[in-house]
Amino acid sequence: xxxxxxxxxxxxxxxxxxxxxxxxxxxxxxxxxxxxxxxxxxxxxxxxxxxxxxxxxxxxxxxxxxxxxxxxxxxxxxxxxxxxxxxxxxxxxxxxxxxxxxxxxxxxxxxxxxxxxxxxxxxxxxxxxxxxxxxxxxxxxxxxxxxxxxxxxxxxxxxxxxxxxxxxxxxxxxxxxxxxxxxxxxxxxxxxxxxxxxxxxxxxxxxxxxxxxxxxxxxxxxxxxxxxxxxxxxxxxxxxxxxxxxxxxxxxxxxxxxxxxxxxxxxxxxxxxxxxxxxxxxxxxxxxxxxxxxxxxxxxxxxxxxxxxxxxxxxxxxxxxxxxxxxxxxxxxxxxxxxxxxxxxxxxxxxxxxxxxxxxxxxxxxxxxxxxxxxxxxxxxxxxxxx
Numbered sequence: 424x425x426x427x428x429x430x431x432x433x434x435x436x437x438x439x440x441x442x443x444x445x446x447x448x449x450x451x452x453x454x455x456x457x458x459x460x461x462x463x464x465x466x467x468x469x470x471x472x473x474x475x476x477x478x479x480x481x482x483x484x485x486x487x488x489x490x491x492x493x494x495x496x497x498x499x500x501x502x503x504x505x506x507x508x509x510x511x512x513x514x515x516x517x518x519x520x521x522x523x524x525x526x527x528x529x530x531x532x533x534x535x536x537x538x539x540x541x542x543x544x545x546x547x548x549x550x551x552x553x554x555x556x557x558x559x560x561x562x563x564x565x566x567x568x569x570x571x572x573x574x575x576x577x578x579x580x581x582x583x584x585x586x587x588x589x590x591x592x593x594x595x596x597x598x599x600x601x602x603x604x605x606x607x608x609x610x611x612x613x614x615x616x617x618x619x620x621x622x623x624x625x626x627x628x629x630x631x632x633x634x635x636x637x638x639x640x641x642x643x644x645x646x647x648x649x650x651x652x653x654x655x656x657x658x659x660x661x662x663x664x665x666x667x668x669x670x671x672x673x674x675x676x677x678x679x680x681x682x683x684x685x686x687x688x689x690x691x692x693x694x695x696x697x698x699x700x701x702x703x704x705x706x707x708x709x710x711x712x713x714x715x716x717x718x719x720x721x722x723x724x725x726x727x728x729x730x731x732x733x734x735x736x737x738x739x740x741x742x743x744x745x746x747x748x749x750x751x752x753x754x755x756x757x758x759x760x761x762x763x764x765x766x767x768x769x770x771x772x773x774x775x776x777x778x779x780x781x782x783x784x785x786x787x788x789x790x791x792x793x794x795x796x797x798x799x800x801x802x803x804x805x806x807x808x809x810x
Contacts, residue, residue, distance in 0.1 A: 430454070430461035430527060431506030431587075434514040435496035440472040442516040449520035453802065465514070466500025468492070494595070494602025503591055510584040512717045515627035518582045525620040526584035535589040535615035538575060538607070539622025548651065550626040552637065558643050558688040567604065567781060570652040573611045575619055579603055579644070582622050589615050600640040601647040608651050612723050651722070653712040661705025668698030672784075675705040676777050678796040689776040703788065707795050710735070740796020747789030754782035 424750035432450045436443060449465055465478040465485050478485050490566040501509055508530045510609045518539075529537040546556065564578040580601065585593075593609035595602065610617055625632065649656045671687075672695040675682055680687040714721040758778045762770060 426504045427507070428460055428462050429507050430459050431464055431466045431501075431509045432461060432520065432523070433466060433497065433500040433504060433511045434472050435466045435468065435493060435500065435510055435511075436470055436478070436514050437468040437496070438472040438474060438631075440470070440477055440516040441630060443474050443477050443480060443514050445516050445628065446514045446520055447478065447483050448521075451481070452579065453521045453523050456521075459527065459718070461506060464500045464504055466496040466503075468496040478558065489521070491596060492598035492602075493600050494598040494605070494752035497602060498595060498598075501587075504575040504587065507588055508584060510582070512582040513627075515629055515633070517625050517627040519623060519625065519653045522623070523584075523633050526582070529618055529620065530584050531585060533616070534618050535586055536607075536617045536618045537584040537784075538577070538617070539580040540575075540577040540619045541580050541622055542577055542619035543619075544623045546624045547626050550624045554637055559637065562672070563604070563641070563644050566645070566648050567607065570648055570655050571608055571611050573607060573617065575607065575617065576600035577619065580619075580621065580622060580624075585610070585615075597647065599643055600635065601643045604644045604647050605651075608648070619635040650712075651716075653716070657705045657709035657712060661702045661709060664698045664702030664705065666702075668695045668702060668796060671695040672699065672781075676781060682800045689773055689780065690778070692780050696780055699784070700787060700791070703791060707791075710799065735796070735799060737796050739793050740799070744789045744792035744796065747785045747787075751782045751785035751787075751789060753783065754778055758782060 432454075434443075434446060434450075439446075443465070447465075450463050451458070454463075463483040465474070465483045466488055467475055467478070467485055468488050468491060484503075486500050487504045488496045488498075497511060501511070510523055510526050510528065512520065514707055526537045526539075541551070542560075551560075560577065560579055564576060567573055567578045568575065583606070585606075589610065592613045592615065593606060595605055595609060597605045607617070616774075671680075672692060673696065675687060675689070675692040680691075713722070717724055757773060761775065761778070
């Protein structure tokens with residue numbers, strides 16, 4: 424019986440003829456020198472420069488991926504890998520394939536996911552563009568740590584290792600450059616053990632520009648982080664809007680506010696009341712996004728997800744919404760009585776609108792809560808059947 428493959432080294436490839444050979448040779452040297460039974464997989468994404476011929480002449484395994492994109496190429500290569508462990512890196516000679524031992528050692532020691540840190544390992548001169556080094560990577564890495572509580576200093580290091588079992592748990596979906604962010608986020612969400620090791624970044628050996636587009640791909644990474652963190656995208660902004668809107672509205676209902684020479688009155692009250700409704704819409708979108716992501720396998724289920732249906736239910740929504748609706752109608756009748764007492768003539772807007780605006784607001788707010796609770800209860804039917 425042939426010896427089982429321990430390590431698969433996967434390289435995405437799209438017209439990398441200039442550097443592919445040196446990368447394959449370095450990977451082969453690593454396997455030979457460290458006596459690792461492994462394979463080298465070239466995930467070709469439609470090269471037209473003879474990269475396939477180079478890979479074939481050096482006994483690398485070629486996997487042709489028809490669907491375009493960095494993520495598509497890597498997913499195809501990883502899924503065809505036979506190794507217990509997988510290490511991936513670009514085929515541009517920016518990472519040293521002869522220095523993979525720290526990654527393999529960490530995987531052998533039980534780590535599920537190992538990622539390099541170029542800021543700790545060192546970055547050669549001109550190896551990383553200025554905007555990537557001082558803006559893109561630091562900002563996106565900070566947001567990743569903030570949103571997902573992942574203790575990683577370099578979210579976009581392309582040199583990574585993981586077990587095949589861990590890869591299957593991550594259930595990765597994206598096809599473009601955001602695949603790099605999705606891998607880390609999914610590893611965290613699935614409670615996989617993550618560590619990082621210092622990694623040296625060299626200037627790549629290609630004469631052509633890289634495939635990475637600074638602004639387009641940076642936005643795709645940012646968009647992914649936001650969409651996978653509905654708490655930061657919807658819930659926290661919604662709570663902030665509602666708290667500010669409610670606080671200022673309450674003060675303005677009592678009397679106008681004067682800040683130095685600026686007076687805030689009923690016109691401001693219209694905007695602060697709207698802030699509450701907009702904030703509530705943010706929270707509604709948080710709940711709906713969370714449900715959609717979980718039910719479609721984009722996010723794993725958690726105990727907090729089940730509590731969402733436990734504490735937000737149809738009965739509570741109808742009760743709260745109904746009380747607000749009744750309160751709004753009572754205020755409306757009170758405002759109407761004031762108008763009636765003036766024989767349906769002119770009224771003092773500053774006084775009347777302090778009644779009418781809260782009346783209209785509570786009617787709208789009550790109806791929104793009722794409609795949301797009805798829709799939310801429909802979404803919760805499947806969750807209740809599963810319990």
